[in-house]
Amino acid sequence: MIKEIHIDTLEELLPLLTEQEYRPDLDRNRSPYVYRGMSDSSFKMYTSLSRNCKGLQEHLEPAILENFAKYAINDEPSIGHSVWRQMILGQHYGLPTRLLDWTQSALVGLNFAMTEENLEEMDQHDCMVWRINMSEMVDHLPEPYKYAVNRKHSTIFTVDMLKELTGNSLKQYDTDMGSSSMVIIEPPSLNQRIINQHSFFAVVPSGITDIEKFLSDNTEDTVKYIIDKKLRWRVRDMLDQLNMSERIVYPGLEGLSKWIARHYYVK
Template sequence: MADVEVNSWVDLIDALYDIPQTSLGRYRSSLLYRGVCDSSWSLETSLYRLGPHHASVEEPLLRSFRKYAEPGSLGADSLWMMLSMAQHHGVPTRLLDWTLAPRVAAHFATSNEQRYDRDGAIWCVDVVRARDLLPKRLRDILDREDAFYFSVEMLSGIGSLQELDAYAADGEFALFFEPPSLDARIVNQAAAMSVMPGASLSIAGFLEAHPDLWSRIIIPAKLKWEIRDKLDQDNVTERLLFPGLDGLARWLTRYYGRGPADDVDRAGSEVPREVPGEASPGQPGPR
């Protein structure tokens, strides 16, 4: 599907919330979203980014994660709990993070000010259409549960990566699931995850082969400051999405950091800097 470039905040909201009414009279999206701060980035997993040897180290990575984790810290002893925990804590895995919340995706497309010279993007994937491409045994689970995508409990019958990979005998597919509510971060981010039945399989390649499954919203670099400030006004910030002192510190650093005036000051004069607890003239700070 072709990219959709937005040119204003209103365009972005229209694109994100173009949700048709269901047969029940509700407005429920069938999409999951992934925001990236650079539109040139592909949908590569953290495992794939390890390099050519990534497939051979997947099992040792997970085995070591299970071995050295503090007793009881991994919760239930299941593949899906372990994969979710590993991804959540930064271990390279074949999982990819998504969100049910459009504005959360917009946050991640605009959260890195070092990339404000690049266009951002929000990937949108239709999980209902993706469900139709699953092997029948997996589709039957979703049909029985009347669900768009899986919970980790629904996937309990798949106990190893080898068992998951065996499902690809009849063709590739992308499996989307909702991770357990490990902490407030996952809950507040409305997190979802995707996994492919093979460490080297690419969801980007899968989506390219099925253009009816996805679209991509392009956020021009010139629009990022406006979107970022309006998301802050909506409280879609690091303070909410990464609860705790670390998230608070990240939000404060960005909120009181460089602004567009710093980038366009061509006269050589010093641009007044905001400091925590003070607002620049005419600009209210957080209360």
């Protein structure tokens, strides 16, 4: 089930930014959620691999990863023996992969929802932030995967855990997941961008061709926050005041240039 929540005021935005669960075992509050911001509420969730390769993604994916590893290994030797590391590094640099970006930070998710390449479109359409519950995703995993992640007292997988469970095989992962489960992975801190974005990835198996249908059919705690287009500039400016901008999510000159361009944009 996917619950839609429409946000028309700043006050209605507050629950998105503050939702947590009390953990009696820790006597602390923790968030079981990850978020994905999208600049247009009409957009569907697709991986870059499915957009790039259409129906041939299962056939072309091995060649994409093999060629990336072959030419990129000089820059990052650790990717040589792990398809998961190849995916994560490639995703960062625009390689088509089966990974879908998520973040543990609601602010980062909101930042991406409030970001437009064409600033003239900022108030032309609503945007949205997706939220999924990581504990709920674990509930649908095959038993060996559940055991592996529960043994770590976690809901998140690492590349080493996936490599051990799958034998570094994409086909094995697809067989294990079928069409009713997928893993959320926390990437290694390969660079500052991954760190600043609090990055997580959903590793979408080939059996899941419609991600939103999968969430609708298999989850009870998925939320789609739809934010009214009239709020976008106000929220965008508020995020700047909270030090959440392109300068944070894209550290370096790229983010600085994006931030300056938007800061001096004339409406």
